[in-house]
Amino acid sequence: MTEAEQTTGTPGSGAAADAPGGVKGGRRIGALLVVAAFAYLLDLGSKLLVVAKLEHHDAIEVFGTWLQFEVIRNRGAAFGIGEAMTIVFTVIASAVIVVIARIARKLYSLPWAIALGLLLGGALGNLTDRLFRSPGGFQGGVVDFIAPAHFAVFNLADSAIVCGGFLIVILSFRGLDPDGTVHTD
Template identity: 40%
Template sequence: MSARPTLRPATAGILIAILAVTVLAVDQFTKYLAITFLPPEELVPVLGDAFGLYLIRNSGAAFSFGAGFTWIFTIALAAVAIVIVVTATRVRSRAWAVVLGLLLGGVAGNLGDRLFREPGFGVGHVVDFVSTPWMWFWTTPAIYNVADCFIVTMMISIAVLVLTGRRLDGTREKRAEPDAVVAPADDAAPRD
């Protein structure tokens, strides 16, 4: 079985862009729906206690961590987006193109909130609305959005790609062959 051919640079770039724009659009559309139809800070149960909708504006990172440092998260998201775009120019692997495209879409979704939502440019609050109370972080239940889902799952995917030796250029890192086990030489001649 032959290996899949690698992507041409333009094809990889187009794939990354299409996936990023798709995730960004879905993220922003679901946030629009949440803002339009959900009551603020009131749980709307969907699947009992396991899953619900709870609209909040998050000035911090995950679980509202670092709420007083919104501008730092804006800079971090912008830096990650730039790194992905620069890295995308070297991608020839389908798997890396998919992962980076979906990650870029998630990053762009939350970056858009930081840049353009209230209370102002660069310090906007991210719209979160998916509630899974069974996922706890210290004393706070998990409330997140579509962009967060893609960011977390794609970061895990990047770890898997790295651990399995898949390179950006579509090649695979060769595993080192273990040294052959050599039996110790027996100096004594065989006895009859």
């Protein structure tokens, strides 16, 4: 049994073989939804707070000029790329949500549930801005406020998406699939 199988309780490991279908525990949709809700609510709450307290004010220095909080409305993607393509980014975020919902039907891996939950929460956070922030109708500007020196301004949804994506890359390299199986190719 590999370390990944021991850590995640994948099918075919230990008591898993005794369970119906050879799967220990069951699907991890609950974990995915809890992580997604946490990421989404944290993002939404932070955006509501910074819009209420910081918008139309000077940037707040958190660590001198190395890290500041500065509210901007980003209608594009990272680094403000594609500001005229807001509707395209809305469609992409919607597609990501649909793909995650399809994968969740066969989700038995807790690490994958966490990764997909981060992606889902982040996608929902930015999609909420695109749908409901001015001017609305799939063209709203995403609220970004974390401004490191010499880097793009971003938000907590962006952080969740990047962390979820990074975790998916690690899980893929380790051979762990969303269904909990481990492959060695």
